[in-house]
Amino acid sequence: PAGTGKTETVKDLSKAMALQCKVFCCGEGLDFRAMGSIFSGLVQTGAWGCFDEFNRIPVEVLSVVSAQIKTIQTALADGLKRFTFEGREINCVPTIGIFITMNPGYAGRTELPDNLKALFRPVVMVVPNLAMICENMLMSEGFGKAKLLAKKMTVLYKLAKEQLSKQYHYDFGLRALKSVLVMAGGLKRASPEFDESTILMRALRDMNMPKFVYADVPLFRGLIGDLFPGLDCPRVRYPSFNDAVEAALREHGYQELEVQVDKVIQLYETMMTRHTTMIVGPTGGGKTVCLTTMARAQTSLNLPTKMHIINPKAIPISELYGELDPTTRDWTDGLLSNIFREMNKPVPEGRDERRYIVYDGDVDAVWVENMNSVMDDNKLLTLPNGERIRLNFPTCSMIFEVYDLQYASPATISRCGMVYVDPKDIGWQPFLWKWLEERPNAAEQAVLRDLTEHFLETCIDYVVEGIEDKASMTLVEPLRQVVPMSNLALVQQLCTMLASQLTEERAITDKPLIEAIFILCLTWSLGGALVQPARVQFDTFLKKRAGLPLVDRADEVGLGQLPHKLPTLHDYLFDFEERKWRPWATAVPEYAPPADGKFSSIMVPTLDTVRSTWILDSINEVRGAALFVGDSGTAKTTIVAKFIKERDPATNTNLTLNFSSRTSSRDVQMVVEDVLEKRTKDTFGPPAGKRLLVFVDDLNMPKVDTYGTQQPVALLKLLIDKGFLYDRGKDLSIKYIKDLQFIAAMVPGRNDVDPRFVRLFNVFSIIFPASDSIKRIYQTILTTFFSMGSFDASLQTPEFSDKLSKVSMDVFSAIVQTLPPTPAKFHYIFNLRDLSRITE
Structure with a gap:
C-alpha cells in the first residue's frame, strides 16, 4: 500500500551498492518507444531504474515492455558485452537493475500481464513498525x-484512525508521521528550554489540526489531552x-477574524514542512482568500510570492503534460510542463522569493498520479520524452485547491500536507458585513443592518437546514432547490x-421602502432557486417572520x-414610482406580431416572460452572472435571446454557446477567442467600449468524464x-480577458454541475407556466392568425380561439398524465414544444 517505503527502499539499496538510481513516474503518456529509450540508457550506463x-x-504497452526486458535479461544471462536492442547495437553494463513499484487495486491501475510478472521477483511490502521508526527519528532529532x-505518538495515530470520522483527505500513515517529526525537531532546536513532551504535543497538534473537519476537532483535542495530560501550550506565534x-x-x-487568520497560519506552517499542500473544503469556505492572503502577507515581508493558477481538468491530459508524436517522435510541450520549467528556473543571486503552482480544479486518479514523483521526496517531474524537471523547494511549491x-x-x-x-x-456573516461596509449611504446601511439581523439567519436556517424555530428546535425537511446552494451563495445572491x-x-433611505425592497430581494435570492411547492412554504415562513x-x-x-391574494410574493412586482406591490399580470404588454411573420419569431408576453426579463435586467444592472434552471419548454432560451437582442448594440455585443454532449473545452475557447480583439500584449476583450454578453445554453449537457468533471x-x-x-x-502564454458577462440556462437533473462553478452565478428556478399563461399564449397566436387570413367570420372571434386552445390544453394534459415515460417507452416525453408544433 501507499506510504510503506517501496521507492525509498530501492533508493537506499542503490546507495548501499554505490550505484546511481533513477526514479521514473509511470503513466499513460509512456509508450513502448519511450520505455525502450529509458531501458537503453540504463543498460549502457549500468544504473538502476525504479519505475514508480x-x-x-x-496494458498494450506493457506487453511490448516485457519483450524489451526479456531481451536485456537474455543479454545479461549470456554475459554479452554488446547486444542488439530495438534495432541498435549497444553496450551492456552488467550492474543494471530494473525495479518496479506498484499499489494494487487503486483507481486508474491495470493488472500486469503474466509474461511480464514472470520476469520480476515479487517482494511484498507491509506497513512498517511505526514505533521503531519514530523512536529512531526522535533520537536523531535529539530527543x-x-x-x-x-x-505515545503511534498510539495517538492508531486511536485517531479508529475514532475520528472517515474522510477522503485523512491520512495517518508514515509520511504524515514523518512531517510531524520534522516539525518537532525544528521546534526543539528553536526552543531547547521547553519540555520534550510539550514540544511533541505541540507538533502533533499543529500539524494535524489543519486537516480536521469541524466535528473532529474536539475529539482530537480529547485524545491529545488523554495522552499528554495537563500539557497545554499556546500556538506558535509568528x-x-x-x-x-x-x-x-x-x-x-x-x-x-481569528479563525480566518489562524487558517492562513496553518497553511503557512503546513507549507514549511511539505512541498505539496492540498486546501480542501466545500465551496464558500474561504480557500482562495486563505491562499491569496498568505501570498500577500509574504510579499509584504520582502518575500515576493508569485502564483501560477491552472485548472488541470479544463484541458485534455495530452495538452497538460505534453505529448510525443508516435511516428515522428516530435515533442509538443504541455501547459503544466511549460509552467513547471519556467517556475523552477534558478532565483537571481541575493534574492529570495516564492513561486507556487496552484491547481484550482478537481483531483482525479489520472492526471494527478503523474505528479507522484514530484509530490514525494524525489521532487522530480518525469515527462514522456525523458525530460526530468526538479522542483526547487523551498522556492517552489505545489498547492491543490479542491472541493473534495x-x-x-x-x-x-x-x-x-x-x-x-x-x-x-x-460562516456567511463576514461576507455580508464586508458588503454592508462598502455601501455608500450610511442611513441605508443602518436600516439594512437591522433588516439582515431580523430576517437573514432564521430564513437561511429554514431554507438550508429546515429549522423552523430555533428556540423549540422545530424541524422540517430542508426546502428543495433546483441546484444545491450553500448559505454563502444565497447571501451573495441577496447582496447582488x-x-x-x-x-x-x-x-433610498426611507425605512418602510427599504424593508419592502429587502423582502422582494429575499424572495428572489433565498427563494429564487426553490421549486414551486418549496416557494409556497418559504413564502408562508417569510410573511410570518415579517409580521x-x-x-x-x-x-x-x-x-x-404584504399582498396575500396570489400563492407567493414571486407573483408580485414592486412598483417604485407608486410605492406599491402589484401582480406581475398587470405589467404584461400587448402582443405585437413579429415583422418577419415566422412562427419561430413569435413571442407572446406573459407574466412569466416579463418576470424573467426583470430578473435579467436586475442582474445586468450590477454586471452579475445569471443561471436559469427549468424544465424543457419553459421558454428559458427564448427569454434570454430576446433580452440579448434588446441590448444597445453601441455598448453590447453577444455570443451564444449551445453546449452538447460532444462540446470540448477547445471548441468553447476557439469560439470565445474568435469574437475578441487584442488590447495589449496579453489582454483581450470585445471591441473597445463594448461588453460581450455570453449566453451558454444547456450548460450541463457536456459529457461527464469518469471522475464527474465536465x-x-x-x-x-x-x-x-x-x-x-x-x-x-x-505559445501557451496567459491571456487576460476583460468585459465579459455570462448568462446560462439548463434543464435540472441531466448532469451535476461543479458546485464551485454554480457559486459564480445567481441561480433562478424557472417554473412551468400556469395554465392561464399557456392558454393566453396559444389563444393570442390563433386569434392573430385567423384575423390576418381570409377565414370565415365565425373563426375570427376570440371565443373560437379560446375554445381551440382550451381543447388543445386538455388533450395535452391528458396525454402527459396517461402516457408517462417508462423504461420500454422512454421517449414519451411531452412538453410545451409539442403544443407549439400543433399551433404551427
Missing part, C-alpha cells in the same frame, strides 16, 4: 525520551507574519439583488403591508473566476 506506479502504464514519546496577514485582510476589505478528494488514491493523499477549510468556521434595486440614483399585515386584495397593496465547464470556471485563459497553440 508501474501498473499505470496501458532523550524517544522510546516513551514514540509509543509576530511579523501574523501582523502581515491581518494587514492584508484589512487592506482588501475583509473582516479580521473523492477520486484521489491513498498514494496521492499520503504525499500531501492537508488544510481543511470548513465553511462552518467562518439588493445592489441592483438600491442604486445610487434612487438614493406585516397581509392584504387579500387582487390589485395594488401599499407600503407596510471539461467545458472547468474551462468556463477558470475564465469567469480568474479572468484568464491559456493559449492553446505553441
